[in-house]
Amino acid sequence: MRHFIIGLTLFHHLGAVVDTKTGAGASTILYGDDLRTAGITRLSDIFILVPDWRPSSIDGHSWLYSPRGLSPLQNQKWSVYLNGHKVDLQWIDFNHLNMLPVSIDMIDKIELFTTPANVEGELQSDGAIHISTISPAQGFSVSGRFLLGNETGDTGPYRFTEFATTNVDRSASDGSFGLTWAREKLYVRGNVIVQHNPSSDVAILSRNQSRVNDWPGLHRSISPSITVGFALAGGAQEFLAALPTNRRYFYHSLPLAEERAINSALPQISVVGSFPISPLSEFHYRTSTSHFKMSQHPNTGQSESDWTRARSEGRIALVRRDRDATSRFGFGWLSEKREGDVPLDESEQLIVTATAALDRKFSRSVLSTITGTGIRSGKKYGIEGAVSMAVDRGEKWFLRATVAYLYSRPQMHPITWYRRFDLGSGAGQGGDRLSTDIRWAFPIGSRALVNLSIYHRYYSKLAWIDNSISLYPNDLSILSSPSIGAETSGHIVGGRFSIHNRQSTQISHKLVVTIQRPVSNDSTFVSGWQQSPQYLGYYQVIWQPRKSFLAWAMVRWSGKSQWSQYSHIDGIVYETDFRGNQVYNSTVPGFVIIDLKVRKLLAGGRLDANLLLRNILNQVVRYHPLGAAFGFTLLVEIGLSL
Amino acid sequence: MNPWPSLVRFIFAFLVFSTGLHSQPDEPFGSLEVSVSFLQPTKGEILHGYWDSSGGLEISVGTPFYWGDLHAGAEILAFSTLGDTPNFDVLIPWLSWGVSWPIVSRLSIHVGSRIGISRFEFDGLAGYERTEIEVMAGATATAAYSVRSRWNVTVGVGYEVIFTSEQIRITHFHAGLAYRLPSPQWIKNFLK
Numbered sequence: 001m002r003h004f005i006i007g008l009t010l011f012h013h014l015g016a017v018v019d020t021k022t023g024a025g026a027s028t029i030l031y032g033d034d035l036r037t038a039g040i041t042r043l044s045d046i047f048i049l050v051p052d053w054r055p056s057s058i059d060g061h062s063w064l065y066s067p068r069g070l071s072p073l074q075n076q077k078w079s080v081y082l083n084g085h086k087v088d089l090q091w092i093d094f095n096h097l098n099m100l101p102v103s104i105d106m107i108d109k110i111e112l113f114t115t116p117a118n119v120e121g122e123l124q125s126d127g128a129i130h131i132s133t134i135s136p137a138q139g140f141s142v143s144g145r146f147l148l149g150n151e152t153g154d155t156g157p158y159r160f161t162e163f164a165t166t167n168v169d170r171s172a173s174d175g176s177f178g179l180t181w182a183r184e185k186l187y188v189r190g191n192v193i194v195q196h197n198p199s200s201d202v203a204i205l206s207r208n209q210s211r212v213n214d215w216p217g218l219h220r221s222i223s224p225s226i227t228v229g230f231a232l233a234g235g236a237q238e239f240l241a242a243l244p245t246n247r248r249y250f251y252h253s254l255p256l257a258e259e260r261a262i263n264s265a266l267p268q269i270s271v272v273g274s275f276p277i278s279p280l281s282e283f284h285y286r287t288s289t290s291h292f293k294m295s296q297h298p299n300t301g302q303s304e305s306d307w308t309r310a311r312s313e314g315r316i317a318l319v320r321r322d323r324d325a326t327s328r329f330g331f332g333w334l335s336e337k338r339e340g341d342v343p344l345d346e347s348e349q350l351i352v353t354a355t356a357a358l359d360r361k362f363s364r365s366v367l368s369t370i371t372g373t374g375i376r377s378g379k380k381y382g383i384e385g386a387v388s389m390a391v392d393r394g395e396k397w398f399l400r401a402t403v404a405y406l407y408s409r410p411q412m413h414p415i416t417w418y419r420r421f422d423l424g425s426g427a428g429q430g431g432d433r434l435s436t437d438i439r440w441a442f443p444i445g446s447r448a449l450v451n452l453s454i455y456h457r458y459y460s461k462l463a464w465i466d467n468s469i470s471l472y473p474n475d476l477s478i479l480s481s482p483s484i485g486a487e488t489s490g491h492i493v494g495g496r497f498s499i500h501n502r503q504s505t506q507i508s509h510k511l512v513v514t515i516q517r518p519v520s521n522d523s524t525f526v527s528g529w530q531q532s533p534q535y536l537g538y539y540q541v542i543w544q545p546r547k548s549f550l551a552w553a554m555v556r557w558s559g560k561s562q563w564s565q566y567s568h569i570d571g572i573v574y575e576t577d578f579r580g581n582q583v584y585n586s587t588v589p590g591f592v593i594i595d596l597k598v599r600k601l602l603a604g605g606r607l608d609a610n611l612l613l614r615n616i617l618n619q620v621v622r623y624h625p626l627g628a629a630f631g632f633t634l635l636v637e638i639g640l641s642l
Numbered sequence: 643m644n645p646w647p648s649l650v651r652f653i654f655a656f657l658v659f660s661t662g663l664h665s666q667p668d669e670p671f672g673s674l675e676v677s678v679s680f681l682q683p684t685k686g687e688i689l690h691g692y693w694d695s696s697g698g699l700e701i702s703v704g705t706p707f708y709w710g711d712l713h714a715g716a717e718i719l720a721f722s723t724l725g726d727t728p729n730f731d732v733l734i735p736w737l738s739w740g741v742s743w744p745i746v747s748r749l750s751i752h753v754g755s756r757i758g759i760s761r762f763e764f765d766g767l768a769g770y771e772r773t774e775i776e777v778m779a780g781a782t783a784t785a786a787y788s789v790r791s792r793w794n795v796t797v798g799v800g801y802e803v804i805f806t807s808e809q810i811r812i813t814h815f816h817a818g819l820a821y822r823l824p825s826p827q828w829i830k831n832f833l834k
Contacts, residue, residue, distance in 0.1 A: 150759060154776045156806035157762055160727040161692055163808040167774075546708060548834065578808070603832050611737065611757070617646075618805075632805060634757065634777045 026111035027068070027439070027453070032134065035104050037542055037552055039597045039612045041147055041174065041635060042195065043097045043104075048556065048595075050112055051536035052496050052514040053127075056561070058252040058627035059204065061197040061219070062094040066532045067127030068114035069457045069492035069516055070435070073531050074254075074465050078127035083227075084120055084272040085240050088290040088311055091266060093254040099244035099266070100131070101193055101225035103176035105143055105639055108134045115437040115455075116371075116386040116404035118357050121284055121317040121330050123371045125384055125406055125433075136182040136189060147174040147637040151630070152618065165577045166205065172196040172218070185231040192224040199250040199259070201628030202582065206574040207476045208250070208259050219249045235282070237273030242266075248297055255482040257469045257626065260305045261297035266290060280320055284330070287314035307340040317355070328357040351377040351410060365392045375409050382409035397442035406433045431462030431487065448501040457492040464488060464528045470568040471584065490520025492529060506545050513537040527564040533590060535559035548601035557592040566625040584625055591619045610637040646779070646803070668706035671833040674825050675704040679796060679818030681717060688812055693721040693730070700816060702738075705825065705833065710741040713754065719812075729765040734758045734778050734802075748788040752798075755781045760804045777805045786820060794820040 028050055040046060044063045047055045054066040056073055064073045071077050076095045080087045082102060089096045113119055113128040120130070149172055155165045178191040197219040199205075225242035246264045253260055268290030275283045289312045296305035317330030332353040338344060357371040372385040386404035391397075439453040466485035471478060494516030502508045514536045518529035538556035566586040575582040593615040600609050611634075615621055618632035681698040688695070702715025716735040723729050740754020762774040784798030797817045804810040825833075 150775055150777055152777050152805035153807050154774055155808075156760075156774050156776050156804065156810065157689065157693065157721070157727070157730055157764070158806060158808050159774070161690065163690065165807040549708065604834075613757075632777070634759070 026117070026130070027114040027437075028112040030110045030112070032104075032107045032109060035107060035110075036608075037550060037599070038540070039552065039554065039595045039614060039635075040104055041149075041612070041637060043100055043102065046110060048538070048554070049512075049540075051512060051538060051556070051558075052114060052494070052516070053112070054516070054532040054536060056531070056623045056627075058624045059197065059199055059201075059250070060628055060630060061098055061195070061221075061249075062096055062251060063098075064094065065127070067112075068437075068455055068496075069494055069529075070114060070116075070125065070127045072462075072464075072528055074528070075126070078129065079119070079122075079124055081120055081128065081130040082240070083131070083133055083238060084286065085238070085270040086120070086122075086286060086288060086313060087240075087242070087270070088266065088268050088288065088292075088313070089244070091264065091292045091294065091309065092251070092307065094251075096244070097129075098195060099221055099223050099246075101191055101223040101242045101244065102131055102133065103143075103145055103178065103191070103193055105145060105176075105641065106133045106178060106191070108132045115388075115402045115439075116384075116435060117388070117402075118328070118359075118369065118371045118386075120286065121315055121319075121328055121355065121357075122332065122353075123355060123357070123373045123384055123386060125386070125404060125409075125435075136180045136187045138182050138184075141180045141182075142178070142642040143180075143640060144177040145175060145637060145639045147635060149173070149633055149635040151633040153631050163578050165579070166202040166575060167200060172198050185229070185236070187227075187229045189227040190225070191227075192222065194223075195221045197221070197249075202575045203584070203622075203626065204250070204259065204628055207471070207478065207626070210475045210477070219246065221246045221249065232273070233275045235273055235275040237271065240268075240270045240272075242268055252626070255465065255467065255480065256478070257467070257480040258478045262294050262305050263297055264292070264294040266292045274319075277318075280322060282319045282321075284317045284319055285315070288312070305341065307338070309339075310337045311335065324361045326359040328355070330355045349377060351375060365394070366390070367392065377410035380408070380410040383407050384409055395443065397440070399441075400437075400439045402435075402437045404433075404435045406431075408432060431459045431489075433460075433462075434458045444499075447503065448499060451496070451498045451500075454495040455493070458489075459492070459525070460489040461487040462489065462525065464524055467565045468568060469566050471572045473572055476572070476574060485524065488520070488522045488525040488528075490518055490522055490525035490529075493517055493519060506543060508542050510540045511537070512539075527562070530562040530564070533559040533561045535590070548605070550599050552595075552597040552599070554595045555592065556595070558590050560590040561588045561623075562586065563588065563625045569625060586625045588622050588625055588627075589620065591621050593617060593619050593621060606641055608639040608641075610639070611635075612637070670708050671705050671825055671830050673706060673822055674829070675713075675820050675822045677702045677704070677713075677715070677796065677818055677820040679816040681719060681800075681814045681816045683719065683812050683814040689721070689810060690808075692723065692725055692727050694724055695719055695721050695812075698814075700818070704738075707739065710739055711752075711754075713738040713740070713756075719814075728767065731763050732804075733761045733763070736778065736780075738782070740782070742786075745785075750786050752784045752786060753782070754784075755779070756802075779803055779805070782816075784816070792822045794822070796820050 030046060030049055038049060047053045052068050056064040064076060066073050067078055080089055087100060089099055109132050111130040113124055116125040119128045154167050158164055174195045176193045180189040199219055223244040227240050229238040244266045250259045250261050268288060270288035272286045277283055292309040294307045312335045315330055315332035317328050320327045334351045337348045353373050353375050355373045359369045361367050367390045369388040375382045384406040386402060388400060388402040390400035435457045437455045441451045443449050464485045465482055467480055467482040469480045496514045498512040500510045515534060517534055518526045520526050536558050538554050540554045542552050544550040563586045569584040570586050572584045573581045574584060594617055595614050596616055597610060597612045602609060614633045616632060621630040679700045681700055683695040698717055698719035700715060700717035702713045704711050704713035714737050718731060718733045720731050736756045736758025738754045738756035740752055742750050742752045744750045758778045760776045760778045764772055780800060780802030782798055782800040784796050786794040786796045788794050800814050800816060802812045
């Protein structure tokens with residue numbers, strides 16, 4: 001019986017990846033328990049568990065991802081959904097996932113799409129994350145978390161001696177608080193997330209000491225939100241209002257390759273829902289509006305930091321569910337108006353889309369999905385489509401193959417600065433792309449589950465951002481000259497292997513190995529993709545001898561990444577102390593690190609206490625040539641749930 | 643660069659692999675042990691000869707865990723300058739896990755590893771300049787002699803590493819008293 005139960009737990013993951021609501025299905029699903037068990041403290045940490053998103057960051061707060069070759073790091077076009085809302089987190093150069101007003105303890109599951117797939121009625125071809133929160137319990141409930149962290153490497157009392165070094169951190173804290181009330185189908189949830197980020201790594205500080213008149217201090221981001229869910233006309237509806245803000249954020253402008261101290265706010269409201277039209281048909285809708293405003297922090301002597309962006313987005317769709325097929329027809333729009341310190345070639349943009357999708361079950365185990373989208377923006381148009389076939393043999397094996405094609409698709413380029421140029425068909429649209437994904441999952445005995453996936457992308461007309469970044473050795477000021485480069489073509493090939501073994505009721509292991517390589521005769525194409533490491537993976541062990549206590553350990557590794565645009569910064573010294581010279585390097589070395597965590601439930605499960613040791617061997621972990629290094633860090637987190 | 647001194651790594655590995663060998667008669671969280679100890683760092687090249695320590699104090703509370711025992715405590719050490727650097731105190735709240743072995747009828751040995759946060763406070767400075775915070779890890783070995791049914795006299799040695807960029811490594815001797823009492827039911831309910 002025990003083995004049977006273990007088997008069911010494993011295969012819950014196997015079968016759950018085919019979800020008719022999401023069409024072709026998610027590539028990876030992380031459950032709330034997976035996150036709360038592992039050393040995850042912020043949303044950006046989830047990619048510790050999903051290394052095929054190939055993360056990169058300069059300051060550890062804003063992250064760039066390249067989900068299985070669906071887009072390079074320069075094009076952050078992946079989307080974020082929260083309970084069906086498409087959340088606007090994208091401003092300037094990043095998709096700011098850490099500003100989503102969701103704390104880890106609220107999450108039921110996260111579906112990650114690294115294969116073109118139909119997500120909430122839209123064909124998402126550049127990757128997507130869909131976060132579902134835990135359904136609220138009836139009555140009142142309260143939750144909160146508080147975290148304190150400290151990174152090692154401070155100078156301490158040696159500050160007064162010849163062993164002095166630059167202080168690498170201040171103690172920083174994160175917190176969240178949520179209050180929910182629910183009665184039958186009506187619920188109201190208020191939530192606020194607060195994060196602090198000390199931009200104090202010496203690799204960043206030293207570039208900016210002479211530029212910034214008045215040091216901005218500790219960066220604080222606050223993301224409050226209110227959600228109201230209710231039943232209306234036979235369907236479920238949900239309203240979301242959020243106001244993510246940043247104060248004193250020393251954010252890195254990718255084209256200019258330097259930091260800007262800014263304040264920002266991104267208020268937004270969104271409504272999603274559905275109504276039944278007939279016993280077989282439903283009407284689905286989603287609409288949102290947001291207004292981004294960024295301004296320079298006072299007395300920081302910089303320019304090109306005042307931006308506003310008004311966005312309105314929506315989608316309507318008819319969904320018909322027959323016995324063996326689900327069909328969707330929908331229309332969508334995305335409207336944006338931008339204004340900044342610099343003249344833009346295109347300050348207003350409207351993109352409209354029409355989508356048709358068909359999910360068909362040929363038998364109990366065979367499902368196919370076909371999705372097609374037409375896109376128009378002004379005089380530009382494009383099409384994209386995806387075909388997927390899945391065979392789900394329950395507890396025996398699962399196989400899915402997906403082919404998707406994009407042609408000349410007009411898009412909002414996420415890097416606002418580039419909109420001063422006519423982006424044409426290249427950088428603005430990310431090129432044409434043919435992608436192929438195959439995934440195969442099968443159990444070994446009753447305790448182990450293997451997932452194997454391979455993928456291929458062919459890009460044509462993919463334009464890169466040309467830049468040659470230099471540092472003046474005297475004051476480490478930056479010289480950059482970004483421009484839109486020529487269009488390139490080439491292939492991306494990659495794969496992911498994972499094996500999850502439930503050794504006993506107390507111990508489970510998981511090994512994940514990923515590899516990705518660019519293949520092309522065009523050196524620009526190859527060097528652009530080499531900004532992401534070829535090899536990434538981890539090995540994780542969870543030991544839970546009691547319901548109220550667990551220990552988690554992970555070894556994770558990353559290969560090196562090469563950033564040819566930064567080759568002129570090689571060898572430039574940014575700190576000299578008793579240890580010698582610390583220098584910048586356009587080749588970011590790989591690393592192997594170990595994380596440990598223990599978790600104890602207290603007060604009958606109402607409190608949980610977590611002690612996390614990250615990078616316990618204090619290896620140099622860096623994700624970008626100009627970025628911070630993340631050393632051995634101690635984190636203590638307390639959670640409350642009533 | 644592996645920041646962990648060989649001694650700390652050895653002691654932690656020893657603890658992990660020896661938990662099966664020690665005796666664990668007590669119910670988890672069934673009792674509390676309150677300890678007070680005086681600390682005296684060894685003389686020598688701590689802090690590269692810029693400071694000397696006049697000693698310190700440590701207070702802790704411990705309880706049996708599912709394996710071994712858990713302690714939470716805090717120590718404070720005072721350092722005096724030997725030159726023109728400022729005097730400072732360091733307060734280190736910590737969490738420890740360890741195991742005990744009975745040696746003879748009233749004598750037992752306890753070995754534990756600990757992790758905490760060191761907070762330095764410098765004399766004569768203000769604002770951000772006045773304090774620094776850094777991670778600490780260490781290990782202790784303590785002999786406890788039972789003088790009465792609930793009272794123990796303790797002596798031992800500890801080794802702590804503070805992970806500043808130039809690490810601070812402190813060896814200290816400690817001596818004190820410990821008092822054991824049954825855990826109140828509300829504490830047992832809270833910890834389980």
